[in-house]
Amino acid sequence: MSPNLVLVVAIAVLFTxxxxxLLERSLTRVLIGVILLxxxxxxxxxxxxxxxxxxxxxxxxxxxxxxxxxxxxxxxTAIVITLGLSAFLLAMAYRSWQLHRHxxxxxxxxxxxxxxLAAIDVRxxxxxxxxxxxxxxxxxxxxxxxxxxxxxxxxxxGEGER
Amino acid sequence: MTDWTWLVPLPVVVPLSAAGLALALYxxxxxxxxxxxxxxxxxxxxxxxxxxxxxxxxxVVDVGDWAAPVGINLIVDRLAALMLTVSATVTLCVLLYSLxxxxxxxxxxxxxxxxxxxxxxxxxxxxxxxxxxxxxxxYVGFEILLAASFVLLxxxxxxxxxxAGTIYVVMALLSSVLFLVALAATxxxxxxxxxxxxxxxLPEIDPGVRLLLQVLLVLAFAIKAAVFxxxxxxxxxxxxxxxxxxxxxxGLLTKVGVYAIIRTQTLLFPEGRLDDVLMWAALATMxxxxxxxxxxxxxKRLLSFTLVSHIGYMVFGIALSTDAGWTAAIYxxxxxxxxxxxxxxxxxxxxxxxxxxxxxxxxxxxxxxxVLAILFFVPAMNLAGIPPMSGFLGKLGLLEAGVQVGxxxxxxxxxxxxxxxxxxxxxxxxxxxxxxxxxxEVERPPTRLPFGMVGPAAALIVFGLGxxxxxxxxxxxxxxxAAALAERTPYVEAVLPDGKRGKGxxxxxxxxxxxxxxxxxxxxxxxxxGVAPADEAAxxxxxxxx
Numbered sequence: 140m141s142p143n144l145v146l147v148v149a150i151a152v153l154f155t156x157x158x159x160x161l162l163e164r165s166l167t168r169v170l171i172g173v174i175l176l177x178x179x180x181x182x183x184x185x186x187x188x189x190x191x192x193x194x195x196x197x198x199x200x201x202x203x204x205x206x207x208x209x210x211x212x213x214x215x216t217a218i219v220i221t222l223g224l225s226a227f228l229l230a231m232a233y234r235s236w237q238l239h240r241h242x243x244x245x246x247x248x249x250x251x252x253x254x255x256l257a258a259i260d261v262r263x264x265x266x267x268x269x270x271x272x273x274x275x276x277x278x279x280x281x282x283x284x285x286x287x288x289x290x291x292x293x294x295x296x297g298e299g300e301r
Numbered sequence: 302m303t304d305w306t307w308l309v310p311l312p313v314v315v316p317l318s319a320a321g322l323a324l325a326l327y328x329x330x331x332x333x334x335x336x337x338x339x340x341x342x343x344x345x346x347x348x349x350x351x352x353x354x355x356x357x358x359x360x361v362v363d364v365g366d367w368a369a370p371v372g373i374n375l376i377v378d379r380l381a382a383l384m385l386t387v388s389a390t391v392t393l394c395v396l397l398y399s400l401x402x403x404x405x406x407x408x409x410x411x412x413x414x415x416x417x418x419x420x421x422x423x424x425x426x427x428x429x430x431x432x433x434x435x436x437x438x439x440y441v442g443f444e445i446l447l448a449a450s451f452v453l454l455x456x457x458x459x460x461x462x463x464x465a466g467t468i469y470v471v472m473a474l475l476s477s478v479l480f481l482v483a484l485a486a487t488x489x490x491x492x493x494x495x496x497x498x499x500x501x502x503l504p505e506i507d508p509g510v511r512l513l514l515q516v517l518l519v520l521a522f523a524i525k526a527a528v529f530x531x532x533x534x535x536x537x538x539x540x541x542x543x544x545x546x547x548x549x550x551x552g553l554l555t556k557v558g559v560y561a562i563i564r565t566q567t568l569l570f571p572e573g574r575l576d577d578v579l580m581w582a583a584l585a586t587m588x589x590x591x592x593x594x595x596x597x598x599x600x601k602r603l604l605s606f607t608l609v610s611h612i613g614y615m616v617f618g619i620a621l622s623t624d625a626g627w628t629a630a631i632y633x634x635x636x637x638x639x640x641x642x643x644x645x646x647x648x649x650x651x652x653x654x655x656x657x658x659x660x661x662x663x664x665x666x667x668x669x670x671x672v673l674a675i676l677f678f679v680p681a682m683n684l685a686g687i688p689p690m691s692g693f694l695g696k697l698g699l700l701e702a703g704v705q706v707g708x709x710x711x712x713x714x715x716x717x718x719x720x721x722x723x724x725x726x727x728x729x730x731x732x733x734x735x736x737x738x739x740x741x742e743v744e745r746p747p748t749r750l751p752f753g754m755v756g757p758a759a760a761l762i763v764f765g766l767g768x769x770x771x772x773x774x775x776x777x778x779x780x781x782x783a784a785a786l787a788e789r790t791p792y793v794e795a796v797l798p799d800g801k802r803g804k805g806x807x808x809x810x811x812x813x814x815x816x817x818x819x820x821x822x823x824x825x826x827x828x829x830x831g832v833a834p835a836d837e838a839a840x841x842x843x844x845x846x847x
Binding site: 203220248 | 437443444447450451452458460461464466467470471474475477478481482484485486488489533536537550558601648
């Protein structure tokens, strides 16, 4: 049995686009990426179930012509789970927007720390003065933005903070 | 002999039902607390009973009485029972700790009404992953515990937690998709996701495809277990959660990943073709993460790095692929769950007294809270592997197993684990010295330590020491568990007594099952596996319900 080529191509496209979106900064795009990846995996299950057949109901269909219901059952479970987790991710994106007026995935605190230490090293070799910036890593991490926030609503201090 | 199999589903069913009850009772905090504590106490008792019962052979339940390869089955063997008992004890202690914290603190920092139901769901998910005899049901178990962990990690939705939670959630979703892909590939190749049936069918398929499935599964589990280089998410996300949540995450979540690796590597892929790769990954995990710990200033992050580092020990034991290696790895998992959770609970207390988790700001706690100095010192030394504590015994077992194997790579790993152990000692002693002995920047007013928080932490430390006192019988138990894992037949025979079907009833197939199932086994095709389509719908209900 050879798998349905259209489905295989669709899976490839979904996974490619999903991975690309997953690498974005904005949580909304990440969410869409996750949903596409999940759908790709679900289609993969359908391909895994073998050739399409008739409804697997005893009495209505002869046994030889039935499609395999087990992968469909698994896909249903996976769809339910993906739905729930997408809702959670959406809530998180909204909360992030409430707090920061953007929904970007921020840098690892550790990365900031290493970058700061490296910066101090550079200054130490060029300058005699090696003072730190006096800000905490968390503050710095919170401020990290990149090109994806072009056109985002301007940050209004105080608003949306609890 | 009495049939005790009705005990098997309880560790999943009781917390799940209690979670519903606790959610309904969100206006009555007192009753909510009673429900949670009672549910987890029942789980501890049941798990302990299963620990004893499983020693005579695995206990199997075909859920809904659907026969095994068609329906879902739950199975308790020695490995699952041990994991279940240790994790149940730890979750109960952490719950008691968080209850006391809830009474001491206000709603802001302490558990709110959603905490109890979520915590119980987490427990049910962990138990489900341990008990499941079906790869897809393990996935469902993972998703239950992950969904609960998302909520617990972002409790309160503060800036810092949302930042850390984002990374954690995206990583978890990615590993779930990988797991799904692995499941689909497994089903396409073998026509089943039942672990016992997979153990029979996998040797029959093409070795290349088998290797692909193995790599996919290991990859999905390694993200959850935080094996280097898939571990970078952990030290950044765990420390921001409330102390009890971090403690239970550190103790349990990564260990569920380790358990899944042990289960699939031993049962499904006994030829161990990934062992060399896993060895290198173990070495990198141990050394890189412990260097991260040495460089840390924040004590919670320091402990998160030691957590990742010590996952390397377990992977080392698994990758040795000998009875001795698995014995030591299983013992090490039990030891590490206890000691890492205890350390995080104590750090919660340190934060309370010292007002910070930064080692440069902390100081002079030895005078402020001498009890705390001991409470931190004992599990810290246990983690570093000072004799005669359980950390030492586990490491000794691993080193012995490594020397027995005797390949150059195994010797490299032996040296690596000794170095890691020394660096752990260095990092923890440095942390202890700074927190308890250095002169503090600002004198802190003495804080009363609530007994409700000290008690559970101390109980967990005593439980950890108990693993040393009871090391003889316990090590013998893990030895028997590892022997059964290596043998594989007890597990498979318990699920599929005649090699074809489980003990459950399958309506209208019982008569024709024998002839049809034979046909199905000859041709491991998806179509052939659909012997009894009416029955195959059973996992739909059970799976979706989960």
